[in-house]
Amino acid sequence: MPALYTSESKVRVMTTEIKDIENVVIVGSGPAGYTAALYTSRADLDPLMIEGFAWGGLLQQTTDVENYPGYPDGVLGPEMMQDFRNQAERFGARFITDDATKLDLATEPGELHVVHVGDQEIRARAVILAMGAEPKKLGVPGEDELAARGVSYCATCDAAFFRGAKTIVVGGGDTAMEDATFLSKFAGKVTIVHRRDDFRASAIMLQRAIDADNIELLTPYVVDRFEPGENGSLSKAILRNVEDDSHRELPITGAFVAIGHRPNSQLVEDQVDVDPNGYVEVIGRSTKTKLPGVFAAGDLTDHIYRQAVTAAGTGCMAALDAEAYLRDTPVDAEAHWAAPPERIEAAAESAAS
Numbered sequence: 001m002p003a004l005y006t007s008e009s010k011v012r013v014m015t016t017e018i019k020d021i022e023n024v025v026i027v028g029s030g031p032a033g034y035t036a037a038l039y040t041s042r043a044d045l046d047p048l049m050i051e052g053f054a055w056g057g058l059l060q061q062t063t064d065v066e067n068y069p070g071y072p073d074g075v076l077g078p079e080m081m082q083d084f085r086n087q088a089e090r091f092g093a094r095f096i097t098d099d100a101t102k103l104d105l106a107t108e109p110g111e112l113h114v115v116h117v118g119d120q121e122i123r124a125r126a127v128i129l130a131m132g133a134e135p136k137k138l139g140v141p142g143e144d145e146l147a148a149r150g151v152s153y154c155a156t157c158d159a160a161f162f163r164g165a166k167t168i169v170v171g172g173g174d175t176a177m178e179d180a181t182f183l184s185k186f187a188g189k190v191t192i193v194h195r196r197d198d199f200r201a202s203a204i205m206l207q208r209a210i211d212a213d214n215i216e217l218l219t220p221y222v223v224d225r226f227e228p229g230e231n232g233s234l235s236k237a238i239l240r241n242v243e244d245d246s247h248r249e250l251p252i253t254g255a256f257v258a259i260g261h262r263p264n265s266q267l268v269e270d271q272v273d274v275d276p277n278g279y280v281e282v283i284g285r286s287t288k289t290k291l292p293g294v295f296a297a298g299d300l301t302d303h304i305y306r307q308a309v310t311a312a313g314t315g316c317m318a319a320l321d322a323e324a325y326l327r328d329t330p331v332d333a334e335a336h337w338a339a340p341p342e343r344i345e346a347a348a349e350s351a352a353s
């Protein structure tokens with residue numbers, strides 16, 4: 001008997017049918033996860049998506065998205081993610097709006113993986129990991145309130161909204177330098193705020209920032225708080241000198257926080273290969289992890305591009321990789337010694353269909 005999973009949240013109440021053995025379970029629901037759901041549903045694999053309690057991914061946190069192809073007038077991030085979801089749903093993708101709490105990933109080809117959502121155990125022949133990566137926050141007053149109203153975590157995405165503006169970039173690594181250099185093409189002034197006098201950034205990236213006419217370095221300062229102006233958007237950053245504790249006020253309308261990302265790989269970091277920063281490693285130009293039938297896509301694997309369109313692109317790749325795996329890998333009945341016979345039968349049927 002298929003299980004029924006009922007998820008109640010403020011967003012929606014839904015009942016999703018869960019099969020004895022799923023072909024493919026997708027964990028995570030940003031552009032990567034929804035694209036994988038779209039492609040696997042159009043390939044008649046009837047995917048089940050564990051989309052997370054905070055469904056829709058990072059773009060739920062932003063307003064205008066102007067660089068996603070196909071939206072000539074731009075689109076609001078949440079609207080775009082609803083479009084992604086609707087498109088996957090149209091072809092039959094099923095959703096559980098809750099977090100996966102544990103993953104037991106199999107190590108042999110054809111063996112079943114088990115995805116846990118609370119007490120519910122979901123068995124799957126293939127799993128696509130698409131849990132994304134969270135930008136690290138400063139954790140200072142005003143940061144959350146002014147997110148998408150001046151405070152940003154993505155210069156590539158938002159720099160063009162700050163033409164002629166006074167801005168800061170917070171951080172001292174390569175990403176901060178790259179963000180500042182990119183932002184300097186649009187902003188009137190960019191101040192790089194860093195807590196130490198020395199920078200972790202490579203010499204060449206630092207020099208590139210120093211060479212720009214409208215970039216200045218300000219150390220050793222941290223952001224103490226952000227404050228809004230009368231229009232409710234960011235109007236100033238209050239900085240604190242970490243050596244003498246003095247304060248300094250910078251009038252700005254844009255602040256880019258560039259202190260790193262934290263990939264959401266905690267559930268799998270002991271099972272698949274991850275790099276020193278926790279990004280899931282894939283084999284070559286594929287989305288295959290070292291485990292058979294386990295694929296990874298989107299920002300969870302990507303510390304370089306981190307864009308919606310690249311995440312969607314690798315979501316498509318993961319779906320195609322999973323489809324090829326399911327086509328070529330018979331279910332290993334012996335590996336399911338613990339499963340009741342009807343479950344093995346169901347797996348064999350699903351492999352044959």
Ligand SMILES: Cc1cc2nc3c(=O)[nH]c(=O)nc-3n(C[C@H](O)[C@H](O)[C@H](O)COP(=O)(O)OP(=O)(O)OC[C@H]3O[C@@H](n4cnc5c(N)ncnc54)[C@H](O)[C@@H]3O)c2cc1C
Nearest residue numbers: 028029030031032052057058100132157298299306307308
């Ligand atoms: C403020 C901001 C603005 C941005 N603006 C743009 C822009 O304009 N253009 C652009 O191209 N890019 C933009 N980006 C970058 C873009 O959002 C990301 O590159 C993209 O969302 C990555 O997609 P993803 O599918 O890999 O992951 P995400 O979008 O991060 O989605 C991952 C999802 O997985 C879920 N998840 C995590 N763990 C679990 C679990 N255990 N179980 C179930 N679900 C789980 C999360 O809740 C999340 O919903 C922006 C980023 C930020 C932060």
